[in-house]
Amino acid sequence: xxxxxxxxxxxxxxxxxxxxxxIEAATxxxxxxxxxxxxxxxxxxxxxxxxxxxxxxxxxxxxxxASLSTPLEARSRVDVIAAISGG
Amino acid sequence: MPKTLLLVxxxxxxxxxxxxxxxxxxxVRGPFCEGWPVYHAIHDAGTGTIYAAAASEWHGSAVWRxxxxxxxxxxxxxxxxxxxxxxxxxxxxxxxxxxxxxxxVGVEAPGIFESKDGGETFSLLTTLEGQPGSEAWDDPAxxxxxxxxxxxxxxxxxxxxxxWAIVQGVGLFETTDDAASWTPRxxxxxxxxxxxxEEVGFCVHKVVRSDDTRLYQQNHxxxxxxxxxGHSWTEITEGLPTExxxxxxxxxxxxxxxxVVPLAPLHGRTMPDGKATVWxxxxxxxxxxxxxxGLPQEDAWLGVLRxxxxxxxxxxxxxxxGTSTGxxxxxxxxxxxxxxxxxxLPPISSVEVAIVD
Numbered sequence: 001x002x003x004x005x006x007x008x009x010x011x012x013x014x015x016x017x018x019x020x021x022x023i024e025a026a027t028x029x030x031x032x033x034x035x036x037x038x039x040x041x042x043x044x045x046x047x048x049x050x051x052x053x054x055x056x057x058x059x060x061x062x063x064x065x066a067s068l069s070t071p072l073e074a075r076s077r078v079d080v081i082a083a084i085s086g087g
Numbered sequence: 088m089p090k091t092l093l094l095v096x097x098x099x100x101x102x103x104x105x106x107x108x109x110x111x112x113x114x115v116r117g118p119f120c121e122g123w124p125v126y127h128a129i130h131d132a133g134t135g136t137i138y139a140a141a142a143s144e145w146h147g148s149a150v151w152r153x154x155x156x157x158x159x160x161x162x163x164x165x166x167x168x169x170x171x172x173x174x175x176x177x178x179x180x181x182x183x184x185x186x187x188x189x190x191x192v193g194v195e196a197p198g199i200f201e202s203k204d205g206g207e208t209f210s211l212l213t214t215l216e217g218q219p220g221s222e223a224w225d226d227p228a229x230x231x232x233x234x235x236x237x238x239x240x241x242x243x244x245x246x247x248x249x250x251w252a253i254v255q256g257v258g259l260f261e262t263t264d265d266a267a268s269w270t271p272r273x274x275x276x277x278x279x280x281x282x283x284x285e286e287v288g289f290c291v292h293k294v295v296r297s298d299d300t301r302l303y304q305q306n307h308x309x310x311x312x313x314x315x316x317g318h319s320w321t322e323i324t325e326g327l328p329t330e331x332x333x334x335x336x337x338x339x340x341x342x343x344x345x346x347v348v349p350l351a352p353l354h355g356r357t358m359p360d361g362k363a364t365v366w367x368x369x370x371x372x373x374x375x376x377x378x379x380x381g382l383p384q385e386d387a388w389l390g391v392l393r394x395x396x397x398x399x400x401x402x403x404x405x406x407x408x409g410t411s412t413g414x415x416x417x418x419x420x421x422x423x424x425x426x427x428x429x430x431x432l433p434p435i436s437s438v439e440v441a442i443v444d
């Protein structure tokens with residue numbers, strides 16, 4: 001099970017979506033697919049057609065910058081970051 | 088007693104301003120849509136649903152909807168996207184039009200998506216493919232500032248298959264067969280720049296329809312009027328302080344009365360001389376009168392964007408506009424006098440008005 005952490009901007013958009021959850025997935029893309037299965041529409045909030053991660057959505061797996069194809073280990077920590085600043 | 092509802096789209100979410108039919112005292116609710124930048128918020132009178140076109144820097148574009156006048160909101164972007172193998176991308180949902188549960192969504196790169204289920208799912212209706220100039224629409228080097236794509240959609244009041252769309256920096260187009268085909272409607276417009284195609288290359292900012300044959304248009308260069316439903320245009324700028332502006336509104340009961348907010352045309356794009364003024368014609372553009380009573384007349388460097396002025400349909404129509412600095416001004420006497428009904432909202436992109444029971 002990967003230890004998935006989501007940004008606070010995402011959780012208000014989907015009823016019952018927690019900031020942190022355990023998820024069984026082989027890659028970052030698989031993790032997002034599992035989120036999409038449970039919360040339809042969520043993939044479009046994180047990914048663009050291609051697919052690829054949205055420009056200002058950054059994902060880190062065990063503190064390393066990741067892409068959709070990055071593999072997950074059994075106890076990987078996955079951080080999804082809304083990565084932009086502004087007023 | 089009916090309720091008057093202003094729908095205000097801002098850089099930090101949507102707001103609702105409520106009053107009764109007198110339109111003197113207003114209550115502000117919001118922000119809604121989780122603070123996403125809202126480019127256009129509208130009310131579908133047929134279903135009572137509010138829709139808001141929004142685009143988050145983080146989470147992309149979506150259409151928010153509320154079926155209970157803002158008490159609860161949900162969002163969807165299902166189907167708003169060009170095919171995976173297309174070079175086109177949806178960077179922004181810019182504008183909305185809705186009637187009886189059908190929602191049209193104008194996006195950039197230029198295209199219109201539709202929803203037939205009240206905003207739950209969407210499908211691509213048109214990219215205006217084949218129109219003169221369309222081959223250049225997808226080239227980022229040819230995109231004008233703002234990247235709005237389809238910047239406005241105007242519905243026919245009776246015919247669901249007929250509507251108009253503005254392609255930013257290109258011109259106005261009409262369809263009479265539900266977007267199966269389009270016709271440029273730009274004859275007679277002025278353009279002070281070279282154009283590769285005779286029928287397009289015009290900077291149409293805002294088009295409003297006052298009756299079955301008359302349209303008014305605020306263009307980048309001049310105010311224009313059409314008396315043949317957009318087939319030809321006549322410039323009516325003379326008498327206005329500038330030729331530039333974005334917002335415009337047509338009187339709902341008098342085809343000769345029309346309102347516009349001229350702005351300084353260069354970088355500032357604010358009201359000339361720092362005096363907040365709405366200009367009114369009551370003779371279809373032959374003459375213009377400044378409306379200033381109650382509006383700030385000193386150091387008021389206010390901007391008003393394309394969708395940020397609205398007029399209601401009471402016997403004595405109320406007029407409203409929102410500014411790029413977060414003020415909302417309202418008149419309940421056809422622009423004769425004004426009150427500032429909100430002072431500290433985020434920068435305002437759109438103002439629409441609805442009368443609800």
